[in-house]
Amino acid sequence: GAVVSQHPSRVICKSGTSVKIECRSLDFQATTMFWYRQFPKQSLMLMATSNEGSKATYEQGVEKDKFLINHASLTLSTLTVTSAHPEDSSFYICSARDGRTTNEKLFFGSGTQLSVL
Amino acid sequence: DAKTTQPPSMDCAEGRAANLPCNHSTISGNEYVYWYRQIHSQGPQYIIHGLKNNETNEMASLIITEDRKSSTLILPHATLRDTAVYYCIVRPLTRNKLVFGAGTILRVKS
Numbered sequence: 001g002a003v004v005s006q007h008p009s010r011v012i013c014k015s016g017t018s019v020k021i022e023c024r025s026l027d028f029q030a031t032t033m034f035w036y037r038q039f040p041k042q043s044l045m046l047m048a049t050s051n052e053g054s055k056a057t058y059e060q061g062v063e064k065d066k067f068l069i070n071h072a073s074l075t076l077s078t079l080t081v082t083s084a085h086p087e088d089s090s091f092y093i094c095s096a097r098d099g100r101t102t103n104e105k106l107f108f109g110s111g112t113q114l115s116v117l
Numbered sequence: 118d119a120k121t122t123q124p125p126s127m128d129c130a131e132g133r134a135a136n137l138p139c140n141h142s143t144i145s146g147n148e149y150v151y152w153y154r155q156i157h158s159q160g161p162q163y164i165i166h167g168l169k170n171n172e173t174n175e176m177a178s179l180i181i182t183e184d185r186k187s188s189t190l191i192l193p194h195a196t197l198r199d200t201a202v203y204y205c206i207v208r209p210l211t212r213n214k215l216v217f218g219a220g221t222i223l224r225v226k227s
Contacts, residue, residue: 006160032213043204044161044217093160097213106215108160 003027004096006109013084014117021079021112023094029074030096034106035067038091050077084116121205126222129199135192137221139205142186147209150181152190154201155220161204164190195225 003026013019023033031052036044048069049057056069066088068080077096081088095108122140129135141150151166165172165179167188172179178191192199204220 004160034214036217043219044155046214046216049214091158095160095215105163105166106213107163111158111160113158 004030004094004107004109006094006112008112009110010113010115012115012117015085016083019081019084019114021081021092021094021114023077023079023096023109025075025096025098025107028096028098028100030077030098031074033071033077033094033096035069035077035079036093036095038093038111044093047079081114084114086116089114089116121207121218123203123205123218123221125219126224128224128226129192129195131197131225131227132194135195135199135223135225137190137192137203137205137223138187139190140187141205141207144185144207145209147211148207149210150179150185150188151206151208151215152177152179153204153206153215153217154199154223155204156198156201161217164203195223197225197227199223200225 005024005026007022033050035047037047038044046059047062050069050071052071052074058064066082071077091111091113093111095106097106149166149168152164153161155161165177167179181188202220202222204217206215
């Protein structure tokens, strides 16, 4: 089945630094990818929709200048948390849609645990 | 997208069937029922989806009531590895994004 690879799985950084998270579709082309954030014991919250070759669409309340999304190719989307602060510590998850199929399943990466000190 | 209601948690004995209910009384005609699960500290995993007919795959069965206002996910022989949060989501096939609710924490116990 379709595989989505997310890297790194865990990152610890100092407050004020920027962190980049990569999401790759390994065996399919993903024109659309999605970024979620999950705090402990809470559900996934959609942050933004990443479209290949165009600007990302952010959900209400998500700062686009803080969470930079780049989807430069059909297999790679990146999320950069700029000037990270402790409140940005969270589990970040990407997902991608395999446009080849008609059943519209979304496949998810394994997530990135971000800890900002 | 139609709102779903799931019990916050359920227990199931290992080897027995786990039946997870989901209410979606405001579902519209073009909305599918999707089930995903999330094992601790991992990304969600697709399980199954359906429109109005019952569906079965290697992981589970999905039973949708005739009026489509509710559904049940059945794990026929639950194992300890099935312990996870199970999410029931309804959305049109043409809508890309998935919006997650609170889900049901399923604990499979030996």
